[in-house]
Amino acid sequence: MLAACSFHATRPARISTGFRRKAQGCEERATLGNAENTGSTPTGLRLRPTEETKRSAGASLQRRLFEGCLLALISFGLLQAATTQAATRRATSPNFVILFADDLGYGDLGCYGHPTIRTPNLDRMAAEGMRFTDFYSAAPVCTPSRAALLTGRLAVRSGLCSDTRRVLFPNSAGGLPAEEITLAEALKTKGYATACIGKWHLGHRPQYLPTQNGFDSYFGLPYSNDMDRVADSKLGQAVFLDPKIDYWQVPLMRDESILERPANQATLTRRYTEEAIQFIRRNKTRPFFLYLPYTMPHVPLFASEKFLGKSRRGLFGDGVEEIDWSVGQILDTLRREKLADITLVFFTSDNGPWLTFNEHGGSAGLLRDGKGSTWEGGMREPGIAWWPGKIKPGAVSHELASTLDLFPTFLALAKAPIPSDRVIDGVDLSPILFGTGKSKREVFFYYRDTELFAIRKGPFKAHYLTQTGYGVPKPEKHDPPLLFHLGHDPSEKHNVAKNHPDVLADLAREWERHRLNLVPGKPQLDARLEAN
Numbered sequence: 001m002l003a004a005c006s007f008h009a010t011r012p013a014r015i016s017t018g019f020r021r022k023a024q025g026c027e028e029r030a031t032l033g034n035a036e037n038t039g040s041t042p043t044g045l046r047l048r049p050t051e052e053t054k055r056s057a058g059a060s061l062q063r064r065l066f067e068g069c070l071l072a073l074i075s076f077g078l079l080q081a082a083t084t085q086a087a088t089r090r091a092t093s094p095n096f097v098i099l100f101a102d103d104l105g106y107g108d109l110g111c112y113g114h115p116t117i118r119t120p121n122l123d124r125m126a127a128e129g130m131r132f133t134d135f136y137s138a139a140p141v142c143t144p145s146r147a148a149l150l151t152g153r154l155a156v157r158s159g160l161c162s163d164t165r166r167v168l169f170p171n172s173a174g175g176l177p178a179e180e181i182t183l184a185e186a187l188k189t190k191g192y193a194t195a196c197i198g199k200w201h202l203g204h205r206p207q208y209l210p211t212q213n214g215f216d217s218y219f220g221l222p223y224s225n226d227m228d229r230v231a232d233s234k235l236g237q238a239v240f241l242d243p244k245i246d247y248w249q250v251p252l253m254r255d256e257s258i259l260e261r262p263a264n265q266a267t268l269t270r271r272y273t274e275e276a277i278q279f280i281r282r283n284k285t286r287p288f289f290l291y292l293p294y295t296m297p298h299v300p301l302f303a304s305e306k307f308l309g310k311s312r313r314g315l316f317g318d319g320v321e322e323i324d325w326s327v328g329q330i331l332d333t334l335r336r337e338k339l340a341d342i343t344l345v346f347f348t349s350d351n352g353p354w355l356t357f358n359e360h361g362g363s364a365g366l367l368r369d370g371k372g373s374t375w376e377g378g379m380r381e382p383g384i385a386w387w388p389g390k391i392k393p394g395a396v397s398h399e400l401a402s403t404l405d406l407f408p409t410f411l412a413l414a415k416a417p418i419p420s421d422r423v424i425d426g427v428d429l430s431p432i433l434f435g436t437g438k439s440k441r442e443v444f445f446y447y448r449d450t451e452l453f454a455i456r457k458g459p460f461k462a463h464y465l466t467q468t469g470y471g472v473p474k475p476e477k478h479d480p481p482l483l484f485h486l487g488h489d490p491s492e493k494h495n496v497a498k499n500h501p502d503v504l505a506d507l508a509r510e511w512e513r514h515r516l517n518l519v520p521g522k523p524q525l526d527a528r529l530e531a532n
């Protein structure tokens with residue numbers, strides 16, 4: 001409860017309730033009605049006899065013919081302009097949708113081999129688009145992963161990582177610095193409509209919210225759904241095994257106001273989906289960027305009535321199957337609105353499964369470890385790209401790619417300039433997506449908090465430090481590093497360092513090059529708000 005109070009204390013003037021917002025809407029409508037009634041052209045005036053009514057019938061017919069021709073010409077002109085605009089838009093300004101699950105593992109979807117979770121919509125998305133086998137989130141936990149996705153930069157550069165607090169909490173003072181350029185801000189320079197619907201987790205104070213970071217609108221939770229836990233809930237992990245909405249006083253926000261507290265978590269996937277569909281429909285005639293970071297399947301797990309108790313995988317499966325339904329709804333909306341051929345949709349997850357939560361955590365499939373660690377299970381994720389007519393159906397890519405790459409890829413497709421005054425860690429994925437070439441990404445850096453733990457180049461991955469996701473206080477140092485061939489050994493079981501001194505030397509050079517252009521950002525995760 002202390003955390004919840006501190007949230008209120010930081011931003012008293014900006015908090016309002018849903019009811020207050022509705023009341024404001026009514027006031028706006030009443031004002032508009034008055035303006036119409038007091039207009040300068042009362043209806044009665046049009047009924048008065050004028051000079052025109054006394055003219056001859058021939059003159060009247062001539063005028064009507066002229067007006068008809070003029071109207072036809074104007075309509076034709078408008079139609080031509082609209083057609084040209086649509087054609088230009090298809091070439092230059094595709095829509096972008098990011099569907100971002102929370103703590104979903106590499107092995108949690110049907111199309112990634114899960115035997116009991118049903119994901120027909122994501123499976124269809126993969127069958128119609130491209131499925132990546134080697135796609136990485138930029139960090140093994142929420143906050144740094146999201147910062148990297150939205151900026152195209154490793155979180156160590158923006159300061160959104162820390163060795164003492166791994167993510168932002170309700171009593172955190174920091175957030176995404178204003179100097180960082182988000183994908184939404186960059187796309188706004190090209191006239192995109194933007195919306196963030198879902199979990200933010202890049203700062204809950206007013207100056208850090210999505211609406212201050214390039215998003216026209218925001219609907220969702222400002223941080224994780226397991227935060228703001230009430231003091232009298234069950235102890236330890238027991239609370240997660242039988243979760244009740246009231247155990248977490250986490251707020252649901254619209255723009256900069258609290259709409260509901262505690263958020264009714266069982267309804268979130270459904271309501272995010274409804275909001276997303278409305279946003280797409282509202283903006284179907286202009287380019288848009290929809291960022292939809294789902295709250296599920298992060299513990300505490302919830303699903304709406306329609307999905308609760310339905311999955312053979314239990315509650316975790318219920319949550320994932322509802323997300324799958326949501327993806328289906330969104331893709332169907334794009335098809336129905338004839339937007340499918342001008343929209344790139346990307347589905348992935350912010351980090352691997354939270355294995356500490358046993359059955360309530362997901363699965364990394366054959367990959368080692370999970371959330372929090374730089375073993376493959378912590379950061380390799382399902383990655384599915386969909387763009388009918390542009391991406392070859394049923395394509396499978398084994399190229400190295402990352403959430404870091406979405407920033408430069410989207411900007412290149414939108415013909416928006418890529419910031420040149422800072423290091424961008426992402427590369428343009430267009431050659432992979434459209435089958436025109438190989439990945440420009442040769443190397444991937446695995447960070448745990450502020451430390452570089454491992455490097456991958458081609459099939460080889462060297463671990464300089466290893467530490468399981470949670471429960472072990474210090475990392476283990478490796479000199480010489482552990483080396484795995486991820487093609488032969490995706491589960492990282494067989495150290496082949498002694499057979500490949502040349503590879504280790506090459507990776508050491510990559511690390512040195514990386515270190516040379518690394519300027520850590522001002523730490524954002526350590527400062528705490530004053531408790532009241």
Ligand SMILES: [Ca+2]
Binds near residue numbers: 102142350
């Ligand atoms: Ca997460």
